[in-house]
Amino acid sequence: MALVEGLSITQTMTVTKKDTAIYHGSGKLEVYATPAMVAFMENTAVACIDKDMAKGTDSVGIQIDTKHNKATKLGATVTCTAKLVKVDGKKLSFEIEASDEGGNIGNAVHVRYIIDPVKFMSRL
Numbered sequence: 001m002a003l004v005e006g007l008s009i010t011q012t013m014t015v016t017k018k019d020t021a022i023y024h025g026s027g028k029l030e031v032y033a034t035p036a037m038v039a040f041m042e043n044t045a046v047a048c049i050d051k052d053m054a055k056g057t058d059s060v061g062i063q064i065d066t067k068h069n070k071a072t073k074l075g076a077t078v079t080c081t082a083k084l085v086k087v088d089g090k091k092l093s094f095e096i097e098a099s100d101e102g103g104n105i106g107n108a109v110h111v112r113y114i115i116d117p118v119k120f121m122s123r124l
């Protein structure tokens with residue numbers, strides 16, 4: 001199937017010590033880290049399009065605008081939904097929402113760019 005606007009996927013994860021702000025160095029507290037949430041958001045966007053990517057292509061993240069709205073404790077379950085909202089040539093735009101058992105914890109607008117992984121790596 002081609003990449004069509006409206007594609008969406010939901011994933012869940014449990015917050016472990018490796019997902020906390022003190023572990024990432026992004027803060028001093030044992031709470032779900034913003035960079036861990038952002039990584040899970042990007043991972044969910046990748047999973048959303050994975051099976052519909054043309055053979056020999058991949059995507060790289062080029063932009064993510066995130067709001068972290070509420071703290072999440074160790075051991076909580078985080079649910080993340082990514083929706084492909086715009087396909088503009090090689091540019092793919094997503095709306096992403098994360099929540100825990102208490103409701104919304106974060107939102108993001110994320111853009112990925114379709115690349116040829118062989119050419120991309122050869123330019124580094």
Ligand SMILES: CC(C)(COP(=O)(O)OP(=O)(O)OC[C@H]1O[C@@H](n2cnc3c(N)ncnc32)[C@H](O)[C@@H]1OP(=O)(O)O)[C@@H](O)C(=O)NCCC(=O)NCCS
Binds near residue numbers: 061063091
């Ligand atoms: C994706 C990438 C290869 C595109 O570079 P390029 O092939 O030279 O293409 P361009 O610079 O012409 O950019 C293509 C489009 O993406 C947009 N774009 C590129 N980087 C962007 C960024 N950081 N933020 C917003 N838009 C960006 C450009 O404005 C352009 O938009 P347009 O087509 O509407 O004019 C390059 O931006 C890149 O390597 N970014 C880093 C990606 C990365 O390493 N991510 C982490 C690994 S997943």
